[in-house]
Amino acid sequence: MTRATARSKHPHRSLLAGCLALAALGSAEIASAQPAGFFTDRQASQGQGAYRGNCAPCHGDAVIESLAAWTGGVDTFYGFISSAMPQDAPGSLPPATYVSILAYLLREVGAPAGTTELTSDPEALRAISLTPAPP
Ligand code: HEC
Numbered sequence: 001m002t003r004a005t006a007r008s009k010h011p012h013r014s015l016l017a018g019c020l021a022l023a024a025l026g027s028a029e030i031a032s033a034q035p036a037g038f039f040t041d042r043q044a045s046q047g048q049g050a051y052r053g054n055c056a057p058c059h060g061d062a063v064i065e066s067l068a069a070w071t072g073g074v075d076t077f078y079g080f081i082s083s084a085m086p087q088d089a090p091g092s093l094p095p096a097t098y099v100s101i102l103a104y105l106l107r108e109v110g111a112p113a114g115t116t117e118l119t120s121d122p123e124a125l126r127a128i129s130l131t132p133a134p135p
Contacts (some may be wrong), residue, residue, distance in 0.1 A: 037114015038128055039103035044113060047104030050097050054086050064108040067130070075125035078102055082120070095120050 055063055063081075070077045082098040083091050093101075103118045106128070118124070 039118035041113040043100050044103040044107040047100030051101050067105045068109045073126050074128040075122045078125050
């Protein structure tokens with residue numbers, strides 16, 4: 001009997017393997033000295049849904065690694081995703097959706113949720129530090 005358990009969760013992932021593998025080599029963690037709470041849990045959960053609908057079809061879960069490995073600030077990461085992604089319709093999502101997706105990704109890399117919503121304010125985004133994890 002053949003069961004359909006071998007379905008691929010990430011059908012397009014192989015197309016991206018080249019550039020994503022590079023990004024997955026690094027890792028980072030949120031600086032522990034940083035005060036908690038630059039996004040809310042609710043916002044991150046909304047972002048999870050938006051990520052599934054708008055990003056996962058091409059990336060699977062890989063953008064979590066991309067954020068962990070990002071060498072620039074969170075403001076430049078936001079700038080990139082909100083202007084260049086989704087790759088087939090760059091900049092097409094409302095700012096609040098990009099922000100919630102970022103909140104989701106931050107939660108996935110270990111940043112603690114709080115009571116204040118994340119915004120697209122570049123100053124606030126720049127204040128979030130992604131520090132490289134010790135080797
Ligand atoms: C239609 C397919 C497609 C969709 C949908 C898409 N991307 Fe991408 N993405 C790509 C491709 C192809 C690249 C690599 C080329 C480039 O950098 O433009 C990429 C690159 C990236 C990168 C930089 C490379 C890396 O992995 O570090 C990030 C970050 C990223 N995408 C995030 C997102 C986010 C967030 C969304 C959802 C809002 C999204 N992408 C939706 C195809 C897609």
